[in-house]
Amino acid sequence: MNMHSADATTAEEAIAIQETLDSDMATEVAMQDTLLTPRFYTTDFEELDAIDVSGIRDEWDQLIDRMVSDPNKGHFKKNQDWDTVDWDGMEPKLKKEFIDFLISSCTAEFSGCVLYKEMKRRGSNKDITQLFQLMARDEARHAGFINDALREAGVAVNLGFLTQKKKYTYFRPKFIYYATYLSEKIGYARYITIFRHLEENPQYRFHPIFKWFEEWCNDEFAHGEAFALLMKTDPKLTKGINVWWIKFFLTAVYSTMYIRDHQRPAFHQALGVDPDWYAHEVFTKTSKLTQQIFPITLDIDNPRWAAGLDRLRRANVDLAIAKKEGRKLAQFGASVRAGLAFVGLYTIPSKKHKVPSVTRMEPAY
Ligand SMILES: [Fe+2]
Ligand SMILES: [Fe+2]
Numbered sequence: 001m002n003m004h005s006a007d008a009t010t011a012e013e014a015i016a017i018q019e020t021l022d023s024d025m026a027t028e029v030a031m032q033d034t035l036l037t038p039r040f041y042t043t044d045f046e047e048l049d050a051i052d053v054s055g056i057r058d059e060w061d062q063l064i065d066r067m068v069s070d071p072n073k074g075h076f077k078k079n080q081d082w083d084t085v086d087w088d089g090m091e092p093k094l095k096k097e098f099i100d101f102l103i104s105s106c107t108a109e110f111s112g113c114v115l116y117k118e119m120k121r122r123g124s125n126k127d128i129t130q131l132f133q134l135m136a137r138d139e140a141r142h143a144g145f146i147n148d149a150l151r152e153a154g155v156a157v158n159l160g161f162l163t164q165k166k167k168y169t170y171f172r173p174k175f176i177y178y179a180t181y182l183s184e185k186i187g188y189a190r191y192i193t194i195f196r197h198l199e200e201n202p203q204y205r206f207h208p209i210f211k212w213f214e215e216w217c218n219d220e221f222a223h224g225e226a227f228a229l230l231m232k233t234d235p236k237l238t239k240g241i242n243v244w245w246i247k248f249f250l251t252a253v254y255s256t257m258y259i260r261d262h263q264r265p266a267f268h269q270a271l272g273v274d275p276d277w278y279a280h281e282v283f284t285k286t287s288k289l290t291q292q293i294f295p296i297t298l299d300i301d302n303p304r305w306a307a308g309l310d311r312l313r314r315a316n317v318d319l320a321i322a323k324k325e326g327r328k329l330a331q332f333g334a335s336v337r338a339g340l341a342f343v344g345l346y347t348i349p350s351k352k353h354k355v356p357s358v359t360r361m362e363p364a365y
Helices: 011-022 029-035 047-051 053-067 091-121 126-152 161-167 174-202 208-232 242-262 265-271 275-290 303-325 328-346
Strands: 040-042 167-169
Touching: 011 040, 011 126, 011 161, 040 091, 040 174, 047 091, 047 126, 053 126, 053 208, 091 126, 091 161, 091 174, 091 265, 126 208, 167 208, 174 208, 174 242, 174 265, 174 275, 242 275, 242 303, 242 328, 265 275, 303 328
Parallel strands: 040 167
Antiparallel strands: none
């Protein structure tokens, strides 16, 4: 009793603890359904289970040993550093955007947890199941901690309900590698950029959760390392036609982040962060990190890049308005504009790199 999801050693334990808490909460399900944009994924678990890590054993064991040592056990819970949050006094627009941010972050964390937990459950390969169990453990703690923050605002994401009701998107394993690797590394870059900014400008830290971002992003960093190593087991994954897929995922992940962040102006203003600066900073860091395994990076300093992102963002705003108003023709027009803007971004020549023979890195930002 009285155990916290931060102390749980498995994902199952952490979710069960969170669910006991939620049974007494009024969950604002309807609201969450409109905001839960991050997807849930499923894949070909047998193919994943067949991965042989013996060719990268040294790097693999170092990573797993570190995760087994569990440096962040017990970290993700409120302590004396958790300042009181004045939810009632918070400016309504900021409150709405911040809750939206927390819900979508919680869903993204939990989406990772569900995928990793399922891989652990279905697999029989000791290396793979061990890795996925460790990652599921971390993501369950992260989701649980965000839920703790949301509960103070009278909102909570019912994790059990989400697992059952949310739609799952099937991705082939290689697409899971590209998408998940990128989301872990961009997650690291996002959290560490905010953490460092608030370290220098503490007057903008309007909520205590940001104090936890450093250890948090180190977990995401480690998860990204794991996917880099999984890709390294099969050199075909980062060659030939697959380089085009890598470029596709880079473009999609970066532009999705850009659009979503620009939907939260009050949140970024409260943090003292210009969303254009933040996007460029996060893309720069992510691009540096992904050179460990991807042979290309996007040319984010090309003038076509910033212009294309803005075009894509505007098309998306118009699309949302047209949808809301039920104007079919305007919807079609905005979709075409969004598609063209994306093609414009995708066709910017990428930068080529030589991939180093040693993959593993340490968080350095
Ligand atoms: Fe996470
Ligand atoms: Fe993660």
